[in-house]
Amino acid sequence: MADWQASSAESAPREPECVVQLRAVRKSYNVGSPNETEVLHGIDLTLARGEFCAVMGPSGSGKSTLLNIVGLLDRPTQGLLSVCGEETTTLDDGALTRLRGHNIGFVFQFHNLLGAFTALENVMLPMLGAAGFPSPAMATRAAELIDSVGLTPWRDQLASHLSGGQQQRVALARALAMNPALLLADEPTGNLDTKSADTVFELLRRVNRECGTSVLFVTHNPALASRCDKTIMVVDGLIKA
Numbered sequence: 001m002a003d004w005q006a007s008s009a010e011s012a013p014r015e016p017e018c019v020v021q022l023r024a025v026r027k028s029y030n031v032g033s034p035n036e037t038e039v040l041h042g043i044d045l046t047l048a049r050g051e052f053c054a055v056m057g058p059s060g061s062g063k064s065t066l067l068n069i070v071g072l073l074d075r076p077t078q079g080l081l082s083v084c085g086e087e088t089t090t091l092d093d094g095a096l097t098r099l100r101g102h103n104i105g106f107v108f109q110f111h112n113l114l115g116a117f118t119a120l121e122n123v124m125l126p127m128l129g130a131a132g133f134p135s136p137a138m139a140t141r142a143a144e145l146i147d148s149v150g151l152t153p154w155r156d157q158l159a160s161h162l163s164g165g166q167q168q169r170v171a172l173a174r175a176l177a178m179n180p181a182l183l184l185a186d187e188p189t190g191n192l193d194t195k196s197a198d199t200v201f202e203l204l205r206r207v208n209r210e211c212g213t214s215v216l217f218v219t220h221n222p223a224l225a226s227r228c229d230k231t232i233m234v235v236d237g238l239i240k241a
């Protein structure tokens with residue numbers, strides 16, 4: 001087994017049962033300035049291992065802020081957040097980056113692929129980032145991931161030459177590169193036609209079922225939300241019961 005595979009397996013523990021736990025999480029922007037605004041007003045949320053949870057709510061209600069906090073891209077202003085059993089609020093930036101890199105995959109509405117790189121290269125990037133050097137094992141793993149999202153014929157195409165649905169499938173394969181315990185998907189189907197959206201959703205569902213990956217899936221589509229294990233509604237910075 002290559003070094004990057006060993007280290008990712010070791011640092012992505014499959015215990016404990018709660019992958020995400022938020023207690024009374026508040027988030028303010030522009031703290032200390034005259035235009036300080038509190039956007040999240042005390043969020044309690046638990047995501048169990050293997051749970052697939054839809055996140056719905058109006059635009060501007062705080063869904064992306066919530067996902068960015070759970071994904072350790074941003075810090076809560078108050079409250080407690082544990083990810084994969086680790087309390088994060090006291091961790092320094094380096095520790096947060098390591099926890100994120102080994103445990104969390106992201107898929108955004110706009111795929112954020114590097115257009116001048118091939119589909120395969122885009123999927124290899126997180127592994128390269130973690131190991132610091134390329135290896136044949138990475139290319140093999142990336143090719144398997146590309147295959148799992150049904151894109152083998154397009155593997156060596158530049159990302160910028162793929163359709164929107166194909167790009168989002170590459171983004172999903174890239175998010176899975178480190179075999180994360182948690183997948184955060186912020187409106188991943190928001191920009192897709194119905195058929196492509198269904199394909200991407202089914203891929204997310206399959207990863208969730210086959211790998212036990214926990215998923216937070218932001219969507220405005222009630223039909224897709226109804227196919228998740230549960231739905232939370234975010235309204236004005238609070239989870240509505």
Ligand SMILES: Nc1ncnc2c1ncn2[C@@H]1O[C@H](COP(=O)(O)OP(=O)(O)O)[C@@H](O)[C@H]1O
Nearest residue numbers: 029030039057058059060061062063064065066
């Ligand atoms: N970096 C920021 N600085 C100040 N306000 C922000 C910032 N990011 C988001 N907001 C505000 O926080 C609120 C929630 O935004 P967001 O989490 O993006 O909502 P949603 O994803 O539900 O549409 C909005 O009022 C938005 O304008």
Ligand SMILES: [Mg+2]
Nearest residue numbers: 063064065186
């Ligand atoms: Mg948003």
